[in-house]
Amino acid sequence: MASITAADQDLSSINSYQPFEYDTGLKVLADSSNLKSVPSKFNYTNQPNALTSDSIPVIDFSALTDPDQRSKAIHDIAKACQEWGFFILVNHGIPEELMNAVSRATKEFFNLPEGEKKQYEAKGASDPIKCGNFNVTTTSNQTFTLWRDYLKLYVHPEFHCPLKPQILREVLLEYSQRTRKLARELVEAVSETLELEKQYVDQVLKLESSFQMFAANFYPPCPQPDQAIGIPPHTDPGLFTFLIHNGVAGLQIQHDGQWFNAESPRNSILVNVADQLEIFTNGRCKSVMHRAVVNSERERMSIVVANGPSSEAVVGPAAPLVKRDGRAFYRPMKYEEYVVSQLTKSRLDGKPILEQMKIHDD
Template sequence: MEVPTVSLVIPPSNSIPAEPPKIISAKMLAESASLTSAIPSAYYFSEDSYELADPNDPEFQLPAIDFSLLTSDSPDQRSKMLHELANICRDWGCFLVTNHGVTESLKQAMIEAADRFFNLTEEEKHNIAKKYEADPTQIRYGTSYNARSEKVRLWRDFIKLRLHPDFPTLNENDGYSEVAMKYSKKTREIATELVEAISESLGLDPNHIYKALDLDSGVQFLLANYYPPCPQPELAMGLSHHTDQCLITILTDNDVSGLQVLHNHKWVTVTSTPKTFLVILADQMQIVTNGKYKSAMHRGRVNKEAKRISLASLHGPSFETLVTPSPELVEREGKAPLYRSIKYREYVELQHRSRMDLKCALDQILI
């Protein structure tokens, strides 16, 4: 998989601001009195191998799927949408979803709950995560990606909760867990329908991928990202280029744009639109389809004017599931498997190491 080139931005030495005292979060830095017009050099980040797409170029118009037609009882409507879905998954690996049935009030409640969490004190946020430190896959709160070992920090804070099969409680009085449970149930229903439709679009039984990856026991995470306003957004990065490690991601935000997807060697800015989800195919989808459907490369940019809160509902196999290219697809296509079989837990660990080394995990399991 081709990935963007990352380089460090090194301005003249007299323009590099002094490093701040120990900063626990990007939000704390953004709100600190010491931050005026220049960010610390620890946040200088540049990806310069691909240019931005022209938003008026039809080639770079992000495709959309009408979920109500995809799940229609009309065979003709469904057949047409499945054909469109197949082309989109092959060419883009991501698409917008409309008429999905999740109310704006539920989405807004989840955004507001995330905002309340990020407005807690640093001590309160870390104490919540500390309750589950014996199993950090339950809850993880932090800043950047891995601030302890990174050479360059990302302009974001995050909280990641595992919502299925086990559901942790942050604080029984804050309302976060309650609304997260309702939100995750709805997004899980959408993900299940989409995975079934994707199976059908491949000419397979609707339950093929679902059963092959044992998604009944699969993991679901809710990742909330907080990107504070940045005085120098051209120098900083909210979330560097990556593909998701799971099977499928359902994404929304607080109607502040910032996500970009890589398509035909150009970055396409996704315009945030109310009542719409962005669906991103992830690495396990590329593996199980033997490369027929691709995992979409994407990144998060920041801006000067407004905070951005994004919610990513990440759906994947259970950690002990052995993921392999579908034998049915391999036989039908007459192609050899492109990827070796790997347990999902091992892949997650591989991807974590690969991101720290700026490598692509999928490339490392190619046969």
């Protein structure tokens, strides 16, 4: 298969993501001592270099619980969501040992024999437990495979987890509960700056039955980092996405038309605004493009928790904000339908689904 050219590398060229048959995981392939170049099915020509910035906002979550600092803290969160769409969360209250335990348990899963993992291979977008990889098809009908093995689990409102390793279920249950509470407090902080009543936000987004997904991504060393990619540029569905990693950088975010490395200190959480928060705030918060690049020296593992509204929630711009702005800038859509659309055909007519939700002036 021919390599995809640089002209095809922007997000709008990606037409769909489809799971591929789990024959041999990427980890086994990458562990091969004979792997000197990227196999053709992974070919994705790209420029993995990015700028380094010390301007990515850092938010001290503990300030939210201090009456003297809360006002400034929620202002800083809202500003970060509006200007960057990303921030680094510190003093978030989740024990470092729990975060490390989740990472260790997840690595145990990726180290399981291929036969153990194969029982969870993805058969459909709605499978509550799935692992494997994705083939990505562009609008020009070129297909490539991501340089990544993944594990994805639906953990709320129903909790799903593989049987092995057993420790994963124990630590993930607590981690999902803590991150869900954290996400809800961040949503409430943003809503407070917008003068939206807590009861209104909870009812519209149906946060008691919020949809939460856990995803672990394993990126082995790649012999040609400019010829493969972990995850192409994209935005996330949901409200807030949380990410921690094993100390190896690889997440890059787009800001003012340039790519920046999103580096974060130990025990912090990288937080990004997701699509439904942009829609709900009528465009005030920004869900920005980000991607995962690979390197030739060290394996990278990221732990992601995607926090959304309820699957049943129909998310459009908040009514008080529409009244304030004079009109809605986005169309409403049931969250479950939004997620399925993004997973099964995420690029219709070459446009990201978030772009399609925007109501433009005629």
